[in-house]
Amino acid sequence: MTQGGELDALVRQRIRSLRTSRGLSLDELAARCYLSTSTLSRIETGHRRISLDQLAPLARALGTTLDQLVESATDEDVVIRPVRDETRGATSWLLSKDSGPHGMTVAKMRLTRPAPARDSGRLAVHPGKDWFTVLSGTVELVLGERTILIESGQAAQFSTMTPHAFGARGGPAEILTILDHDGQRTHLS
Structure with a gap:
């Protein structure tokens, strides 16, 4: 110094x-x-x-x-800039600068596209768990053979070893999510 x-x-x-x-x-x-x-x-x-x-x-x-x-x-310590993924219809803001306990990452996501169809071959599987709460809109979670609608103010937690994908239903949706390292690579990359 x-x-x-x-x-x-x-x-x-x-x-x-x-x-x-x-x-x-x-x-x-x-x-x-x-x-x-x-x-x-x-x-x-x-x-x-x-x-x-x-x-x-x-x-x-x-x-x-x-x-x-x-x-x-x-300024990089203060300003959180969005990362847009036009292909997936998602914008992400990484809210935790470093991985938290047990390698967890906190992110806000804005979803603009619907979840892929169950038979699209685009459902992900990886070790760990995902958790999210819907801040606005409705999120469609495709989880194995089920399709679950999660409304604003509701939350979801699920094993990521079950084939899954999620997206907006009926217009844009925003979520706050906690992901492990594998989930971060899958959902935010």
Whole structure:
């Protein structure tokens, strides 16, 4: 990190903001991470370079991780851009930046095409489970030999080892879905 770098300034701001939001004085935080008060003050104000051996104890004392303390902040961290798949009639927004517990991904999807027919050869099978709730419209879920309509405000959960596909029924539909890695590749790719 350089003294004038944007990330350096962001880390300093995070240290100060976390310290004040936790109600800690400079003296209290300095004691918790075994730094002198003047060193901590100079770190926060940019008059002293931050070293790695200072960051780890600071993160611990502030109740955060080193990764969170030094992660970069870009517009990509804030803006979630849609991914359109015209062939499948779906637009997806990946709402979880990284996979969550057990490799789960959260996504919002806008469906504009109906589900493929049971005999179309386009029903997917993969390990895991899918879960979704319908935010608006009606979703047609083809699940094995059954066709199930899920209305706005309703949810569905099913084993993805059963041949399945879903799409909009009677106009566009929006869903919030939780997918495992295999489901992410199948439904969002």
